[in-house]
Amino acid sequence: MSRIKLTAMVGAATAIALALSLAACATGGHPSAAHTAGPHPAAPHASDRATPRASASATPVPVARLSTEPGDELLTFSGTGRSTDGSSVAISFTLHAPVAWNSAAGTSTLAALSAGGSAQAAIPAQDLRDTTWDAAKAVSLAVVDYSATMVSGRWRPGERVEIDLGHGSSEVAATSTGLAVENGWWLLTGPGSGHFVVAFENDPSSTPDPSKWANGLEIYGLGDPQVSGTAASYQFQNCRMDLTTLGRGAEGVSDWFMPTASYCFAGIGD
Numbered sequence: 001m002s003r004i005k006l007t008a009m010v011g012a013a014t015a016i017a018l019a020l021s022l023a024a025c026a027t028g029g030h031p032s033a034a035h036t037a038g039p040h041p042a043a044p045h046a047s048d049r050a051t052p053r054a055s056a057s058a059t060p061v062p063v064a065r066l067s068t069e070p071g072d073e074l075l076t077f078s079g080t081g082r083s084t085d086g087s088s089v090a091i092s093f094t095l096h097a098p099v100a101w102n103s104a105a106g107t108s109t110l111a112a113l114s115a116g117g118s119a120q121a122a123i124p125a126q127d128l129r130d131t132t133w134d135a136a137k138a139v140s141l142a143v144v145d146y147s148a149t150m151v152s153g154r155w156r157p158g159e160r161v162e163i164d165l166g167h168g169s170s171e172v173a174a175t176s177t178g179l180a181v182e183n184g185w186w187l188l189t190g191p192g193s194g195h196f197v198v199a200f201e202n203d204p205s206s207t208p209d210p211s212k213w214a215n216g217l218e219i220y221g222l223g224d225p226q227v228s229g230t231a232a233s234y235q236f237q238n239c240r241m242d243l244t245t246l247g248r249g250a251e252g253v254s255d256w257f258m259p260t261a262s263y264c265f266a267g268i269g270d
Helices: 003-028 104-115 131-137
Strands: 073-083 088-096 140-152 161-166 171-173 179-182 185-188 192-200 218-222 234-243 265-268
Touching (some): 218 234, 234 265
Antiparallel strands (some): 073 234, 161 185, 179 185, 218 265
């Protein structure tokens, strides 16, 4: 074969190889010479983008809910009041099992009081909404549900009914609407419903113990304070206290007395 023909064949083979190489670059995604001048950062992945991060020291906001659970009722007190003007009202309230003030349930109850228009009845220095006082007295907090429903007639302005909620150390109404305070005691001033929170102290210890809610005599009941200048007044009858099995089994419950025909109050505890 002549030198000229061989040279021509080598040149053709080289041209074919170059063409195949360029085709491979185009179809295989390899960078061309124009894009190989220097490295380029890859496009940021969605997970690499800057996002706000919660602070490790952030404190969760407590849930604002009064702490009650189905089946945690300790006692229910009820009675029917008849006014001298002929009207009649049925009133009842239920005490739920207390929880330690510094437990999750206690924190939730305090948050609910803080979020609402709560008000205290008695001594300001003994305010269960003050966690310093709670800690000093190792208190347990219990929710009390109440309702006042007209049976007949209407509740006249000036008529008030005292509601005694047991221990009485610190009592806070979740909302003060329809309530009044007299000598540190709550008075119902009309039909309606709502919630109280009461504190049980554990004086011998710095640790709250909800089981000791009845470690002292407590009075529950409904009264009929006479309002000056008002002839109407509710007199109560058919009063009763229903102590649940849970309530009877609580530490400290060893005795109690029930209401009578003329005395709408009950006592419980040592």
